Amino acid sequence: MTVEKKKGRVFSGARPTGRQHLGNYLGAMQNYVALQNEYECIYCVVDLHALTTLDTTRDLCSNTYEMALDWLAVGIDPQKSIVFVQSHVPQVTELHTILSMVTPLGKLTDLPTFKDKVRENPNNVNYGLVGYPVLMSADIVLYKADAVPVGVDQQPHIEFARETVRSFNYRFNTQVLIEPSMKVTQIPKVLGIDGQQKMGKSLNNHIELAATPEETSQRVMSMVTDPQRMRRTDPGNPDICNVYSMHKIFSAPEEVAHIDTECRRAGIGCVECKRLYAKNLNNHLEPFRSRRAELDKAPDHIWDVLHDGARRARAIAEQTMDEVRSAIGLAR
Numbered sequence: 001m002t003v004e005k006k007k008g009r010v011f012s013g014a015r016p017t018g019r020q021h022l023g024n025y026l027g028a029m030q031n032y033v034a035l036q037n038e039y040e041c042i043y044c045v046v047d048l049h050a051l052t053t054l055d056t057t058r059d060l061c062s063n064t065y066e067m068a069l070d071w072l073a074v075g076i077d078p079q080k081s082i083v084f085v086q087s088h089v090p091q092v093t094e095l096h097t098i099l100s101m102v103t104p105l106g107k108l109t110d111l112p113t114f115k116d117k118v119r120e121n122p123n124n125v126n127y128g129l130v131g132y133p134v135l136m137s138a139d140i141v142l143y144k145a146d147a148v149p150v151g152v153d154q155q156p157h158i159e160f161a162r163e164t165v166r167s168f169n170y171r172f173n174t175q176v177l178i179e180p181s182m183k184v185t186q187i188p189k190v191l192g193i194d195g196q197q198k199m200g201k202s203l204n205n206h207i208e209l210a211a212t213p214e215e216t217s218q219r220v221m222s223m224v225t226d227p228q229r230m231r232r233t234d235p236g237n238p239d240i241c242n243v244y245s246m247h248k249i250f251s252a253p254e255e256v257a258h259i260d261t262e263c264r265r266a267g268i269g270c271v272e273c274k275r276l277y278a279k280n281l282n283n284h285l286e287p288f289r290s291r292r293a294e295l296d297k298a299p300d301h302i303w304d305v306l307h308d309g310a311r312r313a314r315a316i317a318e319q320t321m322d323e324v325r326s327a328i329g330l331a332r
């Protein structure tokens with residue numbers, strides 16, 4: 001199967017975190033689906049990256065499956081895009097080793113993201129964690145991606161990859177590796193049901209896309225709203241309410257306008273407002289859930305898609321590595 005060349009090639013990877021949540025959906029998955037029509041897309045489950053911080057690998061395989069299942073159910077189309085697992089293309093580790101030779105150690109240890117990780121995992125500052133950005137650069141340049149979709153806060157990662165490419169090309173007097181450009185996307189900050197922090201599984205403030213309608217409604221009903229609104233008769237401020245932010249995404253414009261007006265004069269209560277959001281969210285997710293349930297009946301199909309994706313990715317990767325080895329002058 002060949003992937004038709006479009007505007008260029010896009011690469012994006014995500015750690016295998018299992019069942020995806022609304023934050024993943026609004027922040028990445030919707031964009032992944034939209035990009036397929038314009039670009040040749042390569043989407044990777046970066047399981048090797050996950051090893052830098054995981055305490056246990058017990059759920060790694062099932063999390064890879066669940067995430068891939070969500071990706072396919074949401075509309076990532078393996079006929080249009082290459083979807084695969086990072087560790088199924090071992091060339092990435094070879095390129096990682098080679099790129100690490102042109103990366104000053106101090107540059108890695110000075111990165112704010114590295115310092116954050118050290119703070120989060122003070123007892124597991126491993127060698128892989130330091131080299132994380134080098135592996136990420138290898139992911140991107142191995143497939144000669146023209147562009148990487150990023151949020152504003154991720155731009156330094158791509159700048160790092162661009163510098164790494166320049167260092168390699170300069171060191172070996174070649175133009176083999178391509179500097180990826182950034183495809184900056186407006187990624188909404190999706191807060192968790194606590195209304196305070198970014199939605200994430202580790203904080204248990206998430207809403208899973210694959211949850212049942214009942215589970216989803218339960219999570220929605222526990223969402224934190226305008227904290228000043230203590231009683232039903234208190235007027236609220238939708239501008240600081242996370243439920244209202246979600247209405248703006250999942251509800252019809254006239255409903256959003258109605259809530260905006262009625263909340264401010266205590267014409268609608270938070271319980272009613274949340275019920276409405278839960279209904280609209282469940283309606284929105286219904287086609288995804290049906291498709292997911294259908295795909296989940298044939299797990300072998302999901303693995304076949306990932307293995308076929310890896311085969312196609314390896315073909316690109318091996319060609320790049322041939323050029324890289326030759327540029328360096330490694331014995332053939």
Ligand code: SF4
Nearest residue numbers: 236241244263270273
């Ligand atoms: S009525 Fe709706 S928008 Fe207003 S505070 Fe309650 S949940 Fe938020």
